[in-house]
Amino acid sequence: MPWHQQIRVGFDLETTGRDPEQALVVTASLVVVDPHGQLAAAYEWLVDPGVPIPAESSAVHGVTTEKAQAEGMPPDQAIVEIADTLRDFFDAGIPVIAFNASYDFTVMDRELARRGLEPLANPCVIDPFVIDKQVDRYRKGKRTLTDVCSFYGVELLDAHTSAADSLAAVGVADCLAVKYAQLQVAAAELHAHQVRWKAEQSASFQEYLRRKDPAAVVNGDWPVQGR
Template sequence: MSDAPSRAPATAAKPWHEQIRVGFDLETTGRDPETARVVTASLVVVDPHGRLAAAYEWLVDPGVPIPAEAAAVHGVTTERAQAEGLPADAAIVEIADTLRDFFDAGIPVIAFNACYDFTVMDRELARRGLEPLQNRWVIDPYVIDKQVDRYRRGKRTLTDVCDLYRVPLRDAHTSAADSLAAVGVADALARRYPQLQVPLETLQGQQCAWKAEQAASFQEYLRRKDPTAVVNGDWPVARR
């Protein structure tokens, strides 16, 4: 992408889910964002009509072995990453710079369970002594769904919420498919709950508060059995 001027989103006649928006997803070497390394990354651009307009994808050699458990989920082995992947130092810069361009242009970036993906990126940049992302205009369907339908029973994985909101999800656990599905879920939520059709800066602040409340509630539940349980409520990046 070309450099875009740094600005806040302009006030628009249409709500965010009817403007250009971007889906973002990572597949990594593990579940812990403090130690996970990026293996694949996808950014998909969706036009105001909900059609795929562009896609940016990376296959990354993380520089460490990819555990068999992780490879079984996303399908990328250590051997494939080493043979076909971009070296991690170059890939992380490219992914971060592309995200920066979208943020600077005031375009919302939608990521399901965004705190995982953006914490992974934060730690990858920190390992290299690089500037952290500003992470403006992030939309997280995982946090939003838990807020607007908080008493619904059952799992809330991307697959589950796609089924609920009738969003197609093909090739689950590939970053391209998951990022596009995240946009679909966010759009469905905005249509079903008009109170979400607020300015991006307002929604960003609301999600920070919602995530903190959700973490506090879950921590209180866990402490019934384990008084030392701690649930991090930071969003969209877990503070160290």
């Protein structure tokens, strides 16, 4: 069975900021989708990151410092639980789908490193952001999750909440697999393709940026950015 007709998991984080090197987890969601595309289970975490959540971040995901402090889990406990849940899915051979995965998995990598914990192996990640840019590289317009969902007709309710975004990422990945037969390979093989595609996409974008800024650098590592 193709990967998009097997059990698969959507993953998303909402955090304190845009820089994955510094961002701390505020919410996390893992949604399990069955072979028929139906939601089978969901895991969610609300985390008190231990620092004030910037207003601009709260405006995106809706979690204020006060809410995180009142209702959130201690970050040390939450990061371990999130990582262990991801490991369980990976160990079971279940692919994890994340839109712009290099952000979410880099955040997790740095959160684990701060605590001296073992990094995730991340053996089977599927990233609709990378795939969409590869299979339809000349399409005009933005490619945020909201834009891509609109293009592929995927419902996105409560955008910028980790639960909604993770489920929408699965929907976009499924649409891509249905539309482009070349994506219907083993999930591990698709993972390897994305490593190369992301590097090529980043190199091309870096070349474009260097027409104006010779020092521009675009990180092409995927799904975790090198330190």
